[in-house]
Amino acid sequence: MRVIRLTTAVALALISAHAAAADKLKLQLDWMPNGGDKAFVFVGVQEGFYAAEGLDVTILPGRGSSDTLTKIASGAADVGTGGIASLMMAQAEGGIPVKAIMSIYSKQPDAIYSWQGSGVTDMKSLKGKTLGIPTFSASNALLPIMLENNGVDPDSVKQIKADPGTLVPMLAQGRVDGVVVWSTNRPSIEATLTQVGKKPLELAWTDYGLDGYGLSFFASDKLIKEKPDVVARFVRASKKSIEFSLAHPDKAAADQKAMVPEADVAMLEADFNVTKPLINNEISQRDGLGQFDPTLLQHTWEWVAKSMKYPLDKVNPETLVDRSYLAK
The missing domain is CATH 3.40.190.10 (Periplasmic binding protein-like II)
Structure with a gap:
């Protein structure tokens, strides 16, 4: 071969x-x-x-x-x-x-990543926060439902659409409080955040009702x-x-x-x-x-x-x- x-x-x-x-x-x-x-x-x-x-x-x-x-x-x-x-x-x-x-x-692999000390600790803590989301992703349509199911008004969470490749750098720079990505990206997120002295925090949607x-x-x-x-x-x-x-x-x-x-x-x-x-x-x-x-x-x-x-x-x-x- x-x-x-x-x-x-x-x-x-x-x-x-x-x-x-x-x-x-x-x-x-x-x-x-x-x-x-x-x-x-x-x-x-x-x-x-x-x-x-x-x-x-x-x-x-x-x-x-x-x-x-x-x-x-x-x-x-x-x-x-x-x-x-x-x-x-x-x-x-x-x-x-x-x-x-x-x-x-x-x-399901959907998740939100933030960093420890950002003020994000769970789904309910996302109220008033800013999330970076991919330009095109099935997760985007699910996000409002996940927020509602966990007692958060979707309108209380600001969303910024960006190319998937820029989401993690935006998170590392503190331009957003969290990003919507698949959990399969965890190693690269951890590596990027570690470079700027931040410890990652994961909100896996399966832990909040998604099956x-x-x-x-x-x-x-x-x-x-x-x-x-x-x-x-x-x-x-x-x-x-x-x-x-x-x-x-x-x-x-x-x-x-x-x-x-x-x-x-x-x-x-x-x-x-x-x-x-x-x-x-x-x-x-x-x-x-x-x-x-x-x-x-x-x-x-x-x-x-x-x-x-x-x-x-x-x-x-x-x-x-x-x-x-x-x-x-």
Whole structure:
């Protein structure tokens, strides 16, 4: 197997592994490949899990879950990673020929980060504070609901939209009291705040009532219909890749570093270690890695519907998942 390595500067191109006579798959990430939270896809290539299933996987960098869905729906990618809430919103807004084929995060990653001594101690303390929020993020729609559910008037919290890359520097500079980001960013937040003598404080939304599925693997309806065996092999290999990564986070980071040379291997490992509880927890242990529990799936939709003001019968979340490729 021959591996092509590209830096992320050039990697709005791609990262791929070639195997002779294998089925080719384009795997669209929901973000750039230099974060360790999705190290398992690189493990799938480097450890040969995809090749063993007869798959030649090309990994493409992305710019959010909506980007993943658009690329898969248009045929620019075959499979990909993204938040299932984005799939639900896309379906509610007119439909999309994409299905979720495997859960990755069985807990939501949304969080607010501040620093100790900022005056932020819990959700209720956000009243009168200023939050930096990403320009485009499903978390933005959930934020008012989270505040309301925790006794805070959303209008009492000032919000400043900014590019995701500038949020943590804004926090370090004290320009905002907190930032809305995924908990998978904790290592980089800690490193940045430590440089300015601040200790981070995390308000994980799961601690304040948020439940439901997060990151998932998607596949196009076209691929599912025309090549179900390819989808089955992809799910099988991806599951092995995730299990390997959970058991060997150091090796997972090294595998990603091999394909993304400019990434910091220590930070990649730290990123994946804080991601592990989103993947391996009491929910996935109860239901099985990758599974979609009907009740939790419905709760996920209810959060989306409430945040976007959709009627609950607008979407049946069961129509958005295909469990047939997961081991019983």
